[in-house]
Amino acid sequence: MRLLYVCVEEAQEIGRRVATGVCPYCEGKVEAVDIESKWKFCCLPISYVNKRKYFCTLCSRRLVLYDYY
Structure with missing residues (x-):
């Protein structure tokens, strides 16, 4: 029995930088990571x-930002 992947997601880290603010859990520094993801269908x-x-x-921890308008 063969297992064929038709759709594949590839993720690559582009860059990191220090973001403003502190972590609400431990008050550590926050870092922003830019990620590029590619979806492929049959290559x-x-x-x-x-x-x-x-x-x-x-x-x-991964931190989530909420925008309140």
Whole structure:
């Protein structure tokens, strides 16, 4: 029995930088990580998505920002 992957997501880290603010859990520094993800269908690229994720440098938690209008 063969297992064939038709859709594949590849993620690559582009860069890191220090973000403003502190972690609400341990009051450590916050780091912004830029990630580029690529979706491929049968080795053909479908889409490119750039994301920015925030992490704490001390406790390594992923932090989520909420926009209130």
